Amino acid sequence: MADDLLVARGLAVSYGRSRGLLAPRQSAPRVLHGVDIRVGKGETVGIVGESGSGKTTLGRALLGLVEPAAGSIFFGGSDITALDERARRPLRRRMQMIFQEPMSSLNPRHTIGRILVEPVLLHGLAKSRAAALTLVNGVLDRVGLPRDTVDRYSYELSGGQRQRVGIARAVVLQPEFVLADEIVSGLDVSTQAQVLHLLKELTREMHLALAFISHDLSVVRSICQRVVVMREGRVVEEGPCERVFAAPAAAYTRMLIDAIPLPVVDPGWLARGAATDTTGTR
């Protein structure tokens, strides 16, 4: 489609293959089996699944952090599947990532200022450190963090503030595509609401394409236009959120949606689906 920014076809990834650091292994077990996915410009797509679904691996493969065993990835019309690190560098500016654990995704020995300024300088978005700092201050204002955050270390911030820094780092390079990997999973409901609200506003303002990985279907429903449901390395169902949630086509999707406990009293909820109980066997 003309409006697609990121398109992956037949993407397959084997366990243990990290780009460029290991010798190739022929018969390593597959984590992703021929996944197709597309994200349009400015579109928010949710990638949902339980543990072992391969959603995190899919995200990293899209960003070129994991080498695919098969398949192709196109970004803005160009084939980026087999690029080496040097060719990939200009691309990195256009595709960014936000992580689940801000504590481990922000270098504990760097100040927030350094974490935000260095990417700006690396990609030449500012000529001097002072200019970069001005840019960074602008982004900090936008995500609602005080300016003295630049002098702080990650351990001095609260969970919600750290996640805002993660968001700031992802958008400071003005990318076209952002991958958010379980970014609200460890947060309180009220902090989660703040972060989601901020993300939704930013994607609108900056016309960002967003791939939102989550195990929480309710969160995905609140900010995504389309959703991709994954199970054990395969896409089980895909489509607009409205349709998938109202009338899920796949049995697995139905089971997943039904397992979500809504905050309403529903005496029959526990008994539903008891026939397919399988944890006692694994």
Next chain:
Amino acid sequence: MNAPRLAVRDLSAVSLRDGNRPILRGVSLSVDIGEVHGIVGESGAGKSTLAKAILGIIPSQVKLTGGSIEFEGRDLLTLSPRALRAVLGRDIALVPQDPSTALNPSRRIDAQLTDGLRRKRGLSVRQARRRARALLEEVQIRDPERVLTSYPHQLSGGMRQRVLIAAAFGLEPKLVIADEPTTALDVTVQKQILRLIRSLQERHGTSVLFVSHDLGVVAKICDRLTVLYMGRVMEQGSTADVLTAPRHAYTKALLAANPRYDRPDTGLEPTSPELIAALRAEIAAFDAGVAEPRRG
């Protein structure tokens, strides 16, 4: 109405490390025989501290400054250590949050399960193992022998949690404290575990104190709820009442901030600064009221 199985009255606690910062502010709640009572709150609300206080395992930097914990009419806080251990060992059990850290990775499941049975029930090795097997069957594990001879890392998260539930309910306690028992699990496994807890609880008539940050989870398994914020009870009542007709602004805000897949626009409204200010004022008023008697 019979006396409640558990009655916490006006329990207060402070953190010694943070200059006596209050962690629990006059918390009161009661759990009847056979009732599943949910304690809901965000992180830092004091839910864990409350659970630990009842179990008698509060960390050394936390100090209880007032109130009582009555279990079947006896105040646990006034018992001798020996009497307390007897009650805890026999009548109160815990289902912990993280199944991967609650089990000893270097011991087999049968050893860990039979430990408690032998020590607290005086069973012989053979009797204990038979009982452990029966327990695993009760939690619907289809191949109990395989699980008994396994090490924790060989089992899935859901399986491990079933083992822990078996261990908790297996001693037929009167009260089980479940501390976020499904937080670390996939959502489909979570439903199965909740179903299991409910069925065990109904069968044995056990009271359950269910600690969680997830309003959806407590909605499905709890009869009554206590909503905590910064160590203070904001709302209390039957689950249906609290969720459909909340009276306190905090409960309303919590419900509004929870995204729901059947209502696409929920979950994006952060708590308003006015509400936070009002909550802080309410907390401050309570703290001032506590300080007052000392000046008198």
Next chain:
Amino acid sequence: MKHWPPASSTDRGPKPPSAAVRLLRDPKVVGAGGFIALLIVLAVGAPLLAPKDPLAQSLALATVPPAGFPEAEPGYLFGTDGLGRDVLSRLIFGTRVSLTVAFVAAGLACLIGSLLGLLAGFLRGAVEALISRLVDIWMAFPPVLLSILLVAVLGTGLHSVIAAIVVIDWTRFCRVVRTETMAQAQMDYVVAARAIGFSRPAILFREILPNVAPVLIVLLTLEMGIAVVVEAILSFVGLSVSSDTPTWGGMIAEGRQIVHEAWWVLAAPLTALFATVVAFNQLGDGLARSLDPVLRR
């Protein structure tokens, strides 16, 4: 754009003290560091600070007890040895040898071992396999034999003492640094750096190394203590510097022989050795505690 305040009260207060300030507040760092600083001053300024010539012999003043004891001589604070040489001055000059070995040997072992450890832990694959095998094989050699062999080949002297220590102890740094590097390389901030497009060397030295540094610093201070003891052992058996230069090990050897007539000749270098090693260990301990809170919060 509204500034949403946090819902729970986890606002941090004023900035906590920086690493330098934290270091200076730790009693172990200040105490032990101060002692070692004193040793450095003594070593550097030995010719000026030593009261007497360490090599000046005087049979008339042989085995004079330290100050405060009967028959002590003014000007000889710790007494004299069997050849009438001032113990204190010899002790002070001995610091030169001990500290040189401590800093140079430990420093080189640290440099070589850490570099290989960083590469092994970061690059993994064939590089790591090679370095790990090398470490395993190397560690299979008995260290005492290896050092004697080295001295036999290189001849006695400070250079061979340093070489012996480096050759044997680099493996210690390599293994620890490799493990720590591997652990850090798994962290999301490394993935983030890759996603931003930093080059591999940049990631290794600017992102990972600062996080490996605390472990490294502690290990280095421990190694310094070990180096001092090894030097003392080698000079005790006469395999270190020539017998002209005063060394603590040499003084221990001499003192051992006349311990019944002049116990202070043995006691002084033993105490100095002990105190120095303890100081290095305590410094390492204090550094570990004040540098680590960054990660432990």
